[in-house]
Amino acid sequence: MISAFYCVFMAVIFTYFRNPWDRLVSAYINKAVEYNYSRILHTPCKWESMKPYKSEPLTFRQFLTCIAQGSDDMHWTPQWKLCDVCSVKYDFIGHLDTVSEDAAKVISDIGLNVTYPHSFASKLKKTNEEWYKDIPVDILKKLQTKYQYDFELNGWNPEPPGRSDVG
16 A cells, blocks of 8 residues: 655745835945945946045945946845746735735735734934935936836835925
């Protein structure tokens, strides 16, 4: 007699997205200011007035200019590229701004009896409106184009926070 053992494997495929405008502020603070990625970022950027390997952090405007010019890094590459949303069939796509509620839904859907302990309280001293208020429109338009699919896939407004002049 042949015994058969069946193993049922259930996988839930999910990912989280973050609004690109929030993500860029966070990446700037974490990478360009706190960890001074500036030494790495200066090289691919096309500023004639700046010498590579300056030790002071980039300004937020310089950081966004670099990204608008094409600098890519996993911390600011558009998320639709990182998560391969065109090829992967996700069971759930959550948003970082509602991570507690979204995580609770995923946990409930897979039948776990646990509580998601994490909270994302902002540590920012400035609002996003303050970060983007003095950024030139041409840079913001390039960033809107770069992150267009992230905005569209998630139903986010592509206008930078506090700005209605970008279009």
